[in-house]
Amino acid sequence: MNKPIKISAVLVDRANYGRLKPVLNIMRNDSGVELNLVCTGTMLLDRFGKAVDLVKNDGFGVSEEIYIELEGSVPSTMAKSIGLAVIELSNVFQKHSPDFVLLIGDRSEALGVAIAAVYQNLCLIHIQGGEVTGSIDESARHAITKLAHYHFPSTKQAEKNIVQMGEHKECVFSYGCPSADVVSNSKLTPSNISLNMGVGSILDLSKDYLLVLFHPVTTECSSSEEQMIELLGAIKKINIQTILIWPNIDAGSDGISQAIRRFREDNKHVKLRAYKNFEPEEYIPLLDNAVCAIGNSSSFIRDASFLGVPVVLVGSRQDGRECSDAVIRVKPKKEEIVKKVKVQLKHGKYKRSNLYGQEGVSIRIVKQIKNLKKYTQKRLVVR
């Protein structure tokens, strides 16, 4: 029998786990894979729901828990956290010496992890490359692509983009986004979800509700607070009970959190409840049953597409990303948001879209990974 391949999968935030979970689940049940799970970034932080605890509750062994996030939510703390990621992960990779490092997405921390991996001559696998968006994530995502050895983009267009950037066609596998499998694995309904964790009003999820998640756009970080104030003003005016998830840690998020806290203080009658995080299987039915999802989370593009949930996409963060019909884009202005939400409420559910893949993505990814040949030296494909 062959020696199992040793894979270090590094999770840097709650969304990473939300999407990679079905892949990790298949890997840990496959004797051909030795899975080494590293949790870092906001995965460890209470303020973001400490997703590492979900990972452990799901029975995964976590081999390293590495704190790297600086507090401040300004550009320089964001950058310094990347620096710490590089330093700390260098130790981890030096010690574990895996065959492959597995990363997903475009977070700043993931860019740090990618550097730590490739400068140690490790073979880097990247999921979700090749997409086009706003924010600094746009640059980070493509930089990771230029460091990675194998690519598992989520759409055909993303595959095309990666190949255009000079990656070898035979190293790119567009099987879709593994979150497709999270969606199909979710059996819960909102009614049996533990909603007591958050803060704010008591909600009744048998009635209509909105789902809101708005992250800062780092390249416009100084206006984050203002943008959130507009969005919250819209929520107030729409006057439907609302589940809100706190933003990620990017530069500008303090302003957003500030706006939320002040709004809650000043609008105690508004039926809004704020959460740090949900388990992936809890989140999907919550999204599925929302009458409208408002904000700029990439989940509103991927997962909402699978589900056909009406989405009002606010601001520039997802500019350029492919999306299904269910998505209406809008500027971060109160009145415009209100108007588009009304359009979506009137429309109701959309048809499910397979733009970002369909059930079975994860199993195909794992199967392919097991067949990859590890290599070190990359070279641009010149045309």
Added chain:
Amino acid sequence: MNKPIKISAVLVDRANYGRLKPVLNIMRNDSGVELNLVCTGTMLLDRFGKAVDLVKNDGFGVSEEIYIELEGSVPSTMAKSIGLAVIELSNVFQKHSPDFVLLIGDRSEALGVAIAAVYQNLCLIHIQGGEVTGSIDESARHAITKLAHYHFPSTKQAEKNIVQMGEHKECVFSYGCPSADVVSNSKLTPSNISLNMGVGSILDLSKDYLLVLFHPVTTECSSSEEQMIELLGAIKKINIQTILIWPNIDAGSDGISQAIRRFREDNKHVKLRAYKNFEPEEYIPLLDNAVCAIGNSSSFIRDASFLGVPVVLVGSRQDGRECSDAVIRVKPKKEEIVKKVKVQLKHGKYKRSNLYGQEGVSIRIVKQIKNLKKYTQKRLVVR
């Protein structure tokens, strides 16, 4: 009158300065530019000739000197030094808040600087992107391209590569490599060069000599020492007096230095003198008068092309990089090196090549930089 544009130019090693010097010289004499010079990486280290002292002797003000290099010359120290670069430069950029950050080349440290810059929403200018080589530099170079906002590649092919990678055509300016101007500014002859700095035999530069510079290939770092032993064996056999420059700090360089020290200890009769660094204007005539340049420095591709010096390019470090007729590629094997050097000695000087540009590159670069519009949000050009 307009406010001068504020440019932070960051130099990370002796070669950075060697090439960027004519650009910096023009900038500091231009009242439209406020130049802020940051020296970091091996620029500060004695073992590499402390190039920061050359910068100061040339009359430049150095606003920051930042130590970031970990000792060890293994993959994890190389990675950790990048991490420190990100952390330290974040402070610098937070404080100075320049209009543009200017970087050259593909060093690991430069990748760290690029991250510190773009995560602070600064507009990044990159010189020498788009080329294709071996070593980890290949990946770092393209990752920097994906982070940078403006590009000044050295060749037409490099420009084509950058545009292919999805950069906007109007942000790419292929004016050639500024080292073309170093070459044309050099007026010295080897005879009046201060050669007493190195260690080893006394050389007579009015006679034939070889010039050797061999860096580790990080992606093959464990065999660096062996490769250098082969190269030194060839030198010994060729039996022509030799100027050798110590390698850079990349993973594997300890092995190379070890091989050199042992060779010197065991071969005291071999006429070899080892140097840490030369001033750019000293280096060019030294190269120009060498009967053959042997090794894998990118200078042997750029500067030697301008000069027509016969080059024997050893190993994979420059695989894929465009070069003039003066270059013969060879595996890092003693006998093959000897054979090819003999071919070059027989051939003698080649015709000068303008592959990497010609006099006047630097002035065009500065002129263009002064006309750039700074911006933050990048977006992949999708075809």
Added chain:
Amino acid sequence: MNKPIKISAVLVDRANYGRLKPVLNIMRNDSGVELNLVCTGTMLLDRFGKAVDLVKNDGFGVSEEIYIELEGSVPSTMAKSIGLAVIELSNVFQKHSPDFVLLIGDRSEALGVAIAAVYQNLCLIHIQGGEVTGSIDESARHAITKLAHYHFPSTKQAEKNIVQMGEHKECVFSYGCPSADVVSNSKLTPSNISLNMGVGSILDLSKDYLLVLFHPVTTECSSSEEQMIELLGAIKKINIQTILIWPNIDAGSDGISQAIRRFREDNKHVKLRAYKNFEPEEYIPLLDNAVCAIGNSSSFIRDASFLGVPVVLVGSRQDGRECSDAVIRVKPKKEEIVKKVKVQLKHGKYKRSNLYGQEGVSIRIVKQIKNLKKYTQKRLVVR
């Protein structure tokens, strides 16, 4: 005329500024001193009231703002923040090269700053050394003493302790704590204080109120949350309107904040308002007019002594610290806290104590600093 002495004063948290302000005020008006103010640690963080903004509003120039705090509030993030302090301040001191570095207190970050200073051969002045307490601060304080070259303890006993530890008697000056001057400079009354910043109930400060500030004890950090729950339970039972200040960043503070947030959520009728920070001149009258101060802030020992405010000191954090008659110590148990607060309410104001000095401390400190001779090599006084 003599060249002014160059002093780098480093502030790491809001309390540092609260105490050092009168010293800094005198220094900036003294032409014999060139003051270089560095703000780091929680001084920069929104969550702790961003005290750096107070510093700027008070007209001080801040030459460096350096983010070093890792988020997580666990022992390892606390330690890593020290590591970053050492690294970042090394750059600052290398660049500024002051005659003296001035530090106050026993914060973890201050230990990092002290190391950065003395390993660069700078002469370190330490204010508030020699006291005895609980928490890790006890160890940090004495370690800083062993690194510092001059000492300005706040009490005679502290002076004795420092000399006993082997410091030279002539390098120790026990003039009292500079916060004595903050107290005497404060002219405000609580009624004209801007209390609208916090979150929670609207308070009426013309009536009785409690002041609460409870930090984690790092050496018992896992029980911090529990301790705070007890304290909040006591507040609820006592049923007097309460001003609460959020805890510092030490390991365990997330638990305390968590307890506060949950308490606020579950006890909306309890008249409690929570603040991040106050200006020094606002804080003193607030403390002065409280009917009782409850918690473990060192301010409740120093400033409350000057003012004669009745204090209930909760838990082990201040174990061993000298205090005036106004202080009653109690275990972190609800019923005991309630009992002791009642004792204090009945007693009312105490006589003012000069244990920690009296008006004029700061001017004496500055005068003495200007006469110090800088030196590098320390040596233990052996008896």
Added chain:
Amino acid sequence: MNKPIKISAVLVDRANYGRLKPVLNIMRNDSGVELNLVCTGTMLLDRFGKAVDLVKNDGFGVSEEIYIELEGSVPSTMAKSIGLAVIELSNVFQKHSPDFVLLIGDRSEALGVAIAAVYQNLCLIHIQGGEVTGSIDESARHAITKLAHYHFPSTKQAEKNIVQMGEHKECVFSYGCPSADVVSNSKLTPSNISLNMGVGSILDLSKDYLLVLFHPVTTECSSSEEQMIELLGAIKKINIQTILIWPNIDAGSDGISQAIRRFREDNKHVKLRAYKNFEPEEYIPLLDNAVCAIGNSSSFIRDASFLGVPVVLVGSRQDGRECSDAVIRVKPKKEEIVKKVKVQLKHGKYKRSNLYGQEGVSIRIVKQIKNLKKYTQKRLVVR
């Protein structure tokens, strides 16, 4: 049966291992101890003989190898390396969660390790505290004492000093220096030592030879090179074959190394051979048979005392340290060094001294450690 106590022993340089080896040897053969060996600092660096390889060759398992040293050998790189030590060891201790952390000596890196340990509430054992010397080590040593929970000083005076500094008498155990056991374990003679590793002249150790080891004094680091030039000048004049060991990494060591390299280059006839490191059992007989030891290594105070080797102690680095009759102190001036060496050559071997303990120290230390009760909160003993 009781669970074994878990001890993380951290080695930061070759001398640490040289002294702690007998203690580690006893521990690994004791089923009551679970030994977790961490190698960091210059232990990993080729330039200092890569002592980690000796550790592995001796059959110890090394659980972590952590690179932390910045290159530059200036004060700020020394400080930054401490910062990295704190950051990296925080991870290690968070993961391993030992009962005790064991440290020896006064290196800057050890101070970083101590901080990482105590801020994680670990119980810290320190060997070799309480001594008095020059250089920054003097401050670091006492700062570590103020952080450590248990102390194993090497002399009675050191014990007295530690208690005077406010440590609890019952936590201090002055059993001597474990290097006493290295001395008694050494059975080799110089003739069977592998001397071929170094660079320089071939020596004949059956004849008289000098042993030289001179470290920088960090508090005088700018004059290190000059001091070494004086010392080398003395060697040349004395004209006895010489074994030289390269200096440690402290600020100023580049100057010393520079002086050595230049001296070797310019004085090829002087019979001098330079080594990076020796195994502890090789080093002791080398020292034992030297006709005189010259320099400022603490080994010349401890080990040379045990052996009665005549020592000329150069400069201020060991000022204040207790020493036996075999030591003559001298300023770093060529003529004075020559004069005192002549005195020592004439005198020959001294009587063995037990000032720093005698055979059996290590076994007593381990026995005591096994009986220690771990605790977290320290408190100054106030008199």
